[in-house]
Amino acid sequence: MKVIEISCLEVWREISNFLDGEADPEMRARMEAHFKVCAHCTAILDGTKNVVKLVGDGVEYQMPEGFSKRLYDKLKAK
Amino acid sequence: MSTRTAKANFDTTESELIQRVCQGDKEAFYRLVQPCERGVFAAAMSILNNPADAEEVAQEAVLKAFSALPRFRGEAKFSTWLIQITINEARLKLRKDRKYLYQSVDEQQTDEQGDYFPKDYADWREIPSETLHRKELREALKRALNSLPTKYREVLILRDVQHLSIQETAQVLGITEGSVKTRLLRARLQMRDALAPGIDGSWSSGKQEYEKVRPW
Numbered sequence: 001m002k003v004i005e006i007s008c009l010e011v012w013r014e015i016s017n018f019l020d021g022e023a024d025p026e027m028r029a030r031m032e033a034h035f036k037v038c039a040h041c042t043a044i045l046d047g048t049k050n051v052v053k054l055v056g057d058g059v060e061y062q063m064p065e066g067f068s069k070r071l072y073d074k075l076k077a078k
Numbered sequence: 079m080s081t082r083t084a085k086a087n088f089d090t091t092e093s094e095l096i097q098r099v100c101q102g103d104k105e106a107f108y109r110l111v112q113p114c115e116r117g118v119f120a121a122a123m124s125i126l127n128n129p130a131d132a133e134e135v136a137q138e139a140v141l142k143a144f145s146a147l148p149r150f151r152g153e154a155k156f157s158t159w160l161i162q163i164t165i166n167e168a169r170l171k172l173r174k175d176r177k178y179l180y181q182s183v184d185e186q187q188t189d190e191q192g193d194y195f196p197k198d199y200a201d202w203r204e205i206p207s208e209t210l211h212r213k214e215l216r217e218a219l220k221r222a223l224n225s226l227p228t229k230y231r232e233v234l235i236l237r238d239v240q241h242l243s244i245q246e247t248a249q250v251l252g253i254t255e256g257s258v259k260t261r262l263l264r265a266r267l268q269m270r271d272a273l274a275p276g277i278d279g280s281w282s283s284g285k286q287e288y289e290k291v292r293p294w
Contacts, residue, residue: 016263044196047270058239061120064129074137
């Protein structure tokens with residue numbers, strides 16, 4: 001089956017769904033074909049993957065020290 | 079143990095604990111809350127962006143959940159329900175606190191129309207794991223997160239930090255699944271724009287220079 005070509009713009013619209021496995025199979029195949037020939041969109045895909053990886057470790061949202069203890073104390077006092 | 083059995087056991091434990099709380103066992107409530115603490119704090123932070131306020135809101139949300147537990151029907155997971163309460167409390171604080179006067183809550187309701195165009199095509203390959211914790215990278219990440227509009231940051235945190243499903247994210251934020259996807263796309267692309275060129279490009283692939291080609 002011939003995969004229909006898509007534009008960079010269409011790829012950008014779907015790039016997040018692509019990463020989450022939310023793009024439908026046809027769109028996925030079209031995007032994969034596009035990435036093979038488009039270095040720019042591949043760079044954007046790689047960068048977006050990196051964002052997900054970096055944000056994902058949650059370091060920026062770690063609880064302050066003593067958070068659990070203070071929460072527990074509040075609950076006990078109620 | 080299969081995943082299904084493990085889930086069934088977990089659900090039993092959760093509902094048993096809820097039952098015990100409703101019979102007056104406060105310790106059981108803490109056991110319910112403990113695994114969600116981090117998520118509750120992150121949810122409050124995604125909206126308030128201030129650790130002291132986020133902690134205060136997290137505490138209020140947990141106390142509110144304690145009082146409201148007899149009305150919890152188990153339609154969602156306890157953790158999702160608790161995060162939903164936290165989001166509501168954080169939004170309430172946004173409205174009440176003068177400090178957040180210029181941060182419009184109305185922005186939650188609308189999505190920008192039209193497409194988002196990446197600012198450049200900086201080539202940002204896989205981050206080597208040894209650079210993940212570099213101070214300047216983490217600081218750049220923090221700045222990029224702070225610069226995101228709240229409605230994008232909250233979706234990004236719920237999806238990519240707390241790994242809520244699209245459906246759960248839509249539920250706790252009170253928006254459609256389509257909006258979750260649109261906002262997540264914007265959030266990720268804006269973050270990439272802010273971070274991809276790096277400080278000097280050197281944290282990407284070891285190259286001293288990064289490619290910057292504008293398409294127009």
